[in-house]
Amino acid sequence: MEELKDNLKAAIIEALNLEDVNAADIDNDEPLFGGGLGLDSIDALELIVLLEKNYGLKIENPEEGREIFQSINTIAAFIERNKK
Numbered sequence: 001m002e003e004l005k006d007n008l009k010a011a012i013i014e015a016l017n018l019e020d021v022n023a024a025d026i027d028n029d030e031p032l033f034g035g036g037l038g039l040d041s042i043d044a045l046e047l048i049v050l051l052e053k054n055y056g057l058k059i060e061n062p063e064e065g066r067e068i069f070q071s072i073n074t075i076a077a078f079i080e081r082n083k084k
Contacts, residue, residue, distance in 0.1 A: 004079060008072055009072060013026075015046050015047070015049075021037070027072075028076075029072075029073055031070060048065065051079070
């Protein structure tokens with residue numbers, strides 16, 4: 001699970017071009033939106049694409065997406081629950 005979280009952090013940094021951020025800067029429980037990393041709705045779309053491309057997972061319901069994208073921990077838990 002820790003490897004998955006590290007991979008997620010690296011993928012998010014790359015996909016969102018977070019030039020001044022490295023994986024060690026992102027706490028697993030830190031909010032990704034609002035406070036924390038301060039991501040926005042455009043970034044959310046990029047995260048949806050990232051999950052589909054890297055893990056073959058689709059998020060159909062926007063409310064579900066809001067829950068999934070709270071933190072690195074919630075994204076990793078979603079991937080673990082849904083991987084084939």
